[in-house]
Amino acid sequence: MGCDRVMTKPQVALIPGAISEILASAAETGQIAIADRYGLMAAVMDESLGEDDRRCIDRLLRSIQRGRIRVVNDLCVKAKL
Numbered sequence: 001m002g003c004d005r006v007m008t009k010p011q012v013a014l015i016p017g018a019i020s021e022i023l024a025s026a027a028e029t030g031q032i033a034i035a036d037r038y039g040l041m042a043a044v045m046d047e048s049l050g051e052d053d054r055r056c057i058d059r060l061l062r063s064i065q066r067g068r069i070r071v072v073n074d075l076c077v078k079a080k081l
Contacts, residue, residue, distance in 0.1 A: 018039060018043075019040070019043060019053045019056050019057060020053075020056060022036045022039065022040065022056075022060070023056045023059065023060055026060060026063070026069045030068070030069055030070065031069060031070050031071070031072045032060070032064075032069060032070075032071055032072070033071075033072060033074050034071065034072070034073050034074065037071050040057055040060065043057060044057060
């Protein structure tokens with residue numbers, strides 16, 4: 001007896017405006033939370049992601065590479081006071 005399993009890609013449902021919200025928060029605080037990082041990773045895998053959202057993600061990634069934004073090991077980022 002063979003096992004015929006079909007591996008399916010899990011469905012990711014992004015909250016509308018989530019990527020732009022992450023971008024705005026990162027611009028304000030200079031950091032993104034680990035939870036946001038995982039959200040961005042899931043968004044990149046979403047084939048239906050719009051071009052504007054892809055550009056936002058690219059901008060975030062460039063900022064992280066350049067050290068302007070850092071990824072913190074927290075579930076959420078506190079706003080600067």
